[in-house]
């Protein structure tokens with residue numbers, strides 16, 4: 106229905122839906138594009154601008170390709186990002202990948218790693234006290250949590266992003282395009298970039314991350330207090346260690362995913378890169394405002410070590426030798442009253458930025474991409490786009506916002522600060538064995554069926 110082939114000339118319709126306004130020369134529109142951006146010919150009745158090439162925007166782009174939905178992906182950075190270390194993908198999100206495009210899941214499996222010990226395929230992590238001796242003095246062995254429906258898989262973000270980007274035609278991506286403003290017209294949206302260029306699309310999807318600007322245009326008028334992300338009172342140090350080095354320090358504890366729980370601190374650690382690296386996210390809880398002007402803060406090694414000294418086993422302190430002493434503040438969107446505003450919609454962290462404790466944030470972005478691309482694939486007229494966003498909001502928002510909420514609580518559990526469990530590891534393990542099931546077992550097929558029924562009903566007159 107919508108073109109996905111790669112010719113290099115604007116059709117009249119595409120010109121209408123996706124055109125620059127900087128120079129505005131209708132007959133020579135191809136001239137304004139950078140030499141690498143060559144828009145395709147299209148008879149599409151609408152064109153989507155996806156803002157942001159993170160996991161959310163990229164999986165949406167792959168979904169749009171699969172559903173034959175015309176789009177251009179705009180990214181502020183000059184190239185695809187490879188920032189970050191490990192990312193764990195739950196079975197729900199692996200299913201979503203498969204449903205978006207089976208190739209996507211297969212590529213992920215090529216890259217991902219599980220626990221290295223045979224028989225621990227279904228273990229998400231082993232809960233242990235972080236304290237000196239890892240709980241031995243209390244006679245408390247590691248408490249595994251997971252489920253039959255769960256399979257441990259994690260990848261290096263760089264490898265995952267490389268796979269995702271390899272599936273997206275280069276001519277549908279524009280780099281160094283930082284959105285600074287958007288204006289909704291009755292039948293389209295004008296996007297203004299920092300470099301002065303403007304383009305027009307039929308609708309805009311903001312996959313621009315937890316700090317992204319599109320949220321302001323969706324929520325700013327009716328819910329101004331919900332625009333800015335909230336600091337969670339937690340920051341992390343994130344780093345990787347060659348697995349042999351981790352094994353030298355931790356012995357065979359480094360073979361599998363661990364959740365070291367301490368008083369106000371927590372270290373989540375697991376193998377990535379086909380078992381050659383050990384990924385660590387070391388969380389510090391400090392219930393005081395984040396006053397640094399940036400979201401990351403370089404500190405001294407001594408300051409970093411002081412965050413954990415006396416609270417964790419010396420072996421974990423030794424692991425910090427591999428960490429860059431940079432604090433990454435954790436912000437989330439604990440409340441998002443609505444994900445869309447007419448022709449603008451949020452997706453991924455811009456809608457539901459979350460803490461990392463359930464390893465589910467990227468997975469929620471992938472589920473978003475599945476539902477969004479499926480509904481967009483049904484749209485036949487520009488007017489139906491708002492209906493598509495309404496359906497996306499009603500299916501995705503309750504679930505994704507629940508993930509944000511429960512992830513914050515999970516962080517309390519991991520740092521032994523949850524009022525119900527405190528430092529009772531046995532009760533914590535029982536809770537952890539149950540608390541992720543609703544995320545992992547979710548019926549995405551049913552979501553798609555609901556979307557179909559809603560689309561039929563809501564477009565009967567549109």
Ligand SMILES: Cc1cc2nc3c(=O)[nH]c(=O)nc-3n(C[C@H](O)[C@H](O)[C@H](O)COP(=O)(O)OP(=O)(O)OC[C@H]3O[C@@H](n4cnc5c(N)ncnc54)[C@H](O)[C@@H]3O)c2cc1C
Nearest residue numbers: 157159160161181193284313314453454461464466467468
């Ligand atoms: C320490 C840590 C560990 C995590 N671990 C896991 C895990 O194990 N499993 C999991 O599922 N999730 C995990 N997450 C969450 C996960 O990383 C995020 O949910 C996910 O990466 C968000 O993807 P996104 O595409 O929505 O946003 P982002 O990755 O933030 O991408 C947004 C993109 O938009 C671009 N952009 C921003 N502003 C503009 C603009 N004005 N104009 C144009 N482009 C713009 C940015 O440059 C960026 O490329 C973790 C998070 C953290 C912090």
